[in-house]
Amino acid sequence: MQPGPNLDMLSPALRARFDAMIAHYPVKRSALVPMLLYAQDELGHLTPEVIRGIAARLELDELAVREVIGYYSMLRLHPAGRYHVQVCTNISCQLRGADRIWDHCRARLQLENHQTTPDGVFSLEEVECIGACSWAPAMQVNYDFHQQLTPEKVDQILDGYRRKGASGD
Amino acid sequence: MPHPAEIRIVSRRFGNPEARTLAGYLADEGYQGLEKALAMTPEQIVEEMKASGLRGRGGAGFPTGMKWSFVPKQSARPKYILCNADESEPGTCKDRLVMEWDPFSIIEGMTIAARAIGSRQGYIFIRGEYRYLFAIVDRALEEAYAAGYLGKNIRGSGMDFFLYTHSGAGAYECGEESALMESLEGKRGLPRLKPPFPAIVGLYGGPTVINNVETLATVPHILRGGGAWYAAYGPPKNGGTRLFCLSGHINQPGVYELPLGFPLERMLQEVGGGILEGKPLKAIVPGGSSTPILTAAETAGLNMDYDSVARLGTFLGSGGVVVLARDTCMVKFALRIIRFYRHESCGWCVPCREGTHWLAQAIGRFHAGQGRPADIKLFEDVASNILGRTFCPLGDAAAMPILAIVRKFRAEFEAHAATAACPAPAALEPQSA
Numbered sequence: 001m002q003p004g005p006n007l008d009m010l011s012p013a014l015r016a017r018f019d020a021m022i023a024h025y026p027v028k029r030s031a032l033v034p035m036l037l038y039a040q041d042e043l044g045h046l047t048p049e050v051i052r053g054i055a056a057r058l059e060l061d062e063l064a065v066r067e068v069i070g071y072y073s074m075l076r077l078h079p080a081g082r083y084h085v086q087v088c089t090n091i092s093c094q095l096r097g098a099d100r101i102w103d104h105c106r107a108r109l110q111l112e113n114h115q116t117t118p119d120g121v122f123s124l125e126e127v128e129c130i131g132a133c134s135w136a137p138a139m140q141v142n143y144d145f146h147q148q149l150t151p152e153k154v155d156q157i158l159d160g161y162r163r164k165g166a167s168g169d
Numbered sequence: 170m171p172h173p174a175e176i177r178i179v180s181r182r183f184g185n186p187e188a189r190t191l192a193g194y195l196a197d198e199g200y201q202g203l204e205k206a207l208a209m210t211p212e213q214i215v216e217e218m219k220a221s222g223l224r225g226r227g228g229a230g231f232p233t234g235m236k237w238s239f240v241p242k243q244s245a246r247p248k249y250i251l252c253n254a255d256e257s258e259p260g261t262c263k264d265r266l267v268m269e270w271d272p273f274s275i276i277e278g279m280t281i282a283a284r285a286i287g288s289r290q291g292y293i294f295i296r297g298e299y300r301y302l303f304a305i306v307d308r309a310l311e312e313a314y315a316a317g318y319l320g321k322n323i324r325g326s327g328m329d330f331f332l333y334t335h336s337g338a339g340a341y342e343c344g345e346e347s348a349l350m351e352s353l354e355g356k357r358g359l360p361r362l363k364p365p366f367p368a369i370v371g372l373y374g375g376p377t378v379i380n381n382v383e384t385l386a387t388v389p390h391i392l393r394g395g396g397a398w399y400a401a402y403g404p405p406k407n408g409g410t411r412l413f414c415l416s417g418h419i420n421q422p423g424v425y426e427l428p429l430g431f432p433l434e435r436m437l438q439e440v441g442g443g444i445l446e447g448k449p450l451k452a453i454v455p456g457g458s459s460t461p462i463l464t465a466a467e468t469a470g471l472n473m474d475y476d477s478v479a480r481l482g483t484f485l486g487s488g489g490v491v492v493l494a495r496d497t498c499m500v501k502f503a504l505r506i507i508r509f510y511r512h513e514s515c516g517w518c519v520p521c522r523e524g525t526h527w528l529a530q531a532i533g534r535f536h537a538g539q540g541r542p543a544d545i546k547l548f549e550d551v552a553s554n555i556l557g558r559t560f561c562p563l564g565d566a567a568a569m570p571i572l573a574i575v576r577k578f579r580a581e582f583e584a585h586a587a588t589a590a591c592p593a594p595a596a597l598e599p600q601s602a
Contacts, residue, residue, distance in 0.1 A: 024292075024331075024333040026247070026373060027354060027355070027373060029354065029355035029356075030335075030353055030354055030355045031355065032355035032356075033336065033337065033338050033352060033355060034335060034336040034338075036338065037297055037336055037338045038336075058355070067357060068355065068356060068357055070357075071340065071357040071358060071515070072297075072337075072338035072339050072340050072358075073338075073339035073340060073512075074297050074298070074338040074339035075338050075339070089505070090259040090458070090505065090509055091259050091260060091417070091454070091458055091491055091502065091505055091506060091509075092259060092260050092416035092417055092489075092491055094501075094502070094505050095416070095417040095418055095491070095492075095493065095497065096416075096417070128257075128259070128341065128509055128512055128513065129257060129258070129259040129260075129261075129341075129458075129509070130298050131256050131257070131261065131262045131264075131265050131296070131298070131299065132262055133259070133260050133261065133262045133414055133416035133422075133489060133491070134262050134414050134415060134416050134422040134423050134424055135262070135422070136416055136417075136422070140298065143298070143300035143301060144301075145301075
C-alpha cells in the first residue's frame with residue numbers, strides 16, 4: 001500500500017514541535033505559516049512532499065497551502081544557497097551606501113538578484129527593510145544579522161561563510 | 170551608553186542581560202505593575218491607561234486606554250490579546266530591542282491587558298526575519314509559565330492567561346492589524362474591511378486588542394508608577410516617552426528614548442551628534458517611510474510629539490526618524506520608497522496594486538534620465554488616485570510620501586527632467602565606517 005502524505009522527511013524534533021504548536025491554537029490551520037517556515041529551514045525549500053504532508057497534517061487542501069506559500073516572501077519552492085545573502089537597500093540603508101554594498105555583493109559572488117552559485121554555497125537577494133535602520137547598511141545571511149557594513153567587512157563576512165561551507169559545518 | 174538627554178522607562182533594562190531572566194526582572198521592579206493590576210478592577214486599569222495618555226507606538230498613535238475600552242464586557246466568543254511584533258516599517262528598529270532586552274515587560278504588559286479586557290489567550294506575532302528573538306522570548310515565556318506568571322490561576326489570583334509566540338514569514342502587510350489576524354489564522358495576509366474593528370470582531374471572530382511591542386512593554390511601567398506620573402513626561406494628550414530610531418545621514422544613529430515633545434533640533438544635533446559630514450539638513454522623514462517628508466525649513470522649532478507633527482500634515486508614526494542631508498537625490502529617494510510599496514502591496518485593492526506598480530515604473534524611468542516634465546503631474550495624479558481608495562492603510566502609506574516628495578521638491582524633479590543623468594552629486598551616500 002502507498003503511504004499517505006506524511007512528514008517523515010522532517011526530524012522527529014520538528015514533528016514534535018509541530019504537535020506542540022498546533023495545540024496552541026483553537027484552529028489547527030493557524031500553525032500553517034510557521035510550520036512552512038520551519039520545514040523550509042530543515043529542507044532548504046518547500047518540496048511537493050512536505051507541502052502535501054503539511055496539508056494533510058492540518059486537514060487542508062494542497063491548493064490552500066500553495067496559495068499561502070505564494071504570499072509570503074520568505075517561503076520558497078526552489079532551493080536557495082546554503083548561505084542566503086539578503087542585502088537591504090531600503091531608505092535607511094540606501095542613505096548609508098547600500099547600493100554600493102549591493103553592487104559589491106553581486107560582483108564578489110558573481111550573482112544577480114535571486115541567483116545561486118553553481119556550487120550551491122551562496123544565493124543573493126535584494127530585500128526590503130530588515131529592521132536594522134540605525135545600524136545601516138545591513139544584511140542578513142540566513143537569519144544572522146550583519147550591520148554597519150563596508151565593502152571590506154562584506155568580504156570578511158563572505159569569506160567566513162565560504163570557509164564554513166568548505167569545512168562542511 | 171544611553172545619551173544624557175534620554176529618559177529610560179521602556180528601555181530601562183536595555184543592556185542588562187540579567188533582566189532577560191525572571192529573577193533579574195523581578196529584582197528590577199518587574200511584575201510590580203501586574204501586582205497592582207490584580208488588585209484593581211478592569212475598569213480601574215483602563216482608567217489608569219487613559220490617564221497615562223499613552224498612544225500606540227506602532228504607527229497610528231491611537232490612545233491605548235481608549236482602544237481597550239472598546240472591547241465589550243460580555244462576549245460569546247473568546248477575547249484575545251495580540252502583540253504586533255511584525256516590525257517592518259522602513260526606518261524602524263526599536264521593537265527588536267525591547268524583545269531582545271526586556272521580554273518579560275511584554276509578557277507582563279499583555280497579562281495586564283488581558284486582565285483589563287477579560288481575555289485568557291494571546292499571541293506575540295514576530296516577523297519571521299527576527300528569528301534570533303524567538304529563543305529569547307520563548308525562554309521568558311517558559312520561565313513565566315513555570316513560576317505561575319502565566320497559565321492557570323496566575324499567582325493565585327484566579328486569572329488564567331496563556332501566551333505564545335507566532336512567526337510571520339515575510340510580509341509588510343501583516344503589520345496591518347487585520348492582515349496580521351488573517352495571517353495568524355493561517356491564511357494570506359489580506360486586510361479585512363473595517364468596521365467592524367478588531368475590538369469587536371478580531372482574531373477568530375472574537376473581540377481582540379492588538380497593540381505594538383513598545384506600547385505593551387510600557388504598560389507595566391504605567392501601572393507601577395501611575396498614569397499621571399507617566400503622562401507628566403510629555404505634553405498634554407501625548408503622554409510619556411518613546412523610542413526614536415535615528416537613521417540616515419546622522420553622526421550617531423541609534424535608538425533613543427526621549428520624552429514626547431522633545432525638540433527635533435536637539436534630537437539631531439545633541440542626541441544624534443549632528444548631520445553627517447557637517448552638511449546642512451535637507452529633510453526628515455518623521456515616523457517611518459509612510460509618513461510624509463518634512464523639509465528642513467518646515468522642521469524649524471518642531472517638537473516631536475503626535476500633535477505637533479500632525480499640525481505639519483504628517484505623523485509621528487513608528488518613531489523612525491530618517492535624516493536626509495543636502496545632496497540627497499529626492500527622485501532616487503522617492504523611487505526606493507515606491508519600489509518598497511510595490512513589492513509589499515498585497516494586490517487585493519486595484520488602486521494600490523496598479524498604482525504602486527505604475528508609479529515605480531514611471532519614477533524609475535524618470536530617474537534613469539528618460540523623464541518628461543509632464544511626468545511630475547502624472548506622479549501626483551496616480552498617487553492621488555490611490556489615496557483613500559483601499560481597504561487598508563498600505564495604499565495611503567504608498568501615496569502620501571510620494572505626494573509630499575513631489576510637491577515639496579518639485580524644482581528638483583524639474584531639474585531631473587531637464588538632464589539625462591541624475592543631477593545630484595555622486596558622493597551622496599557617505600561611508601558608514
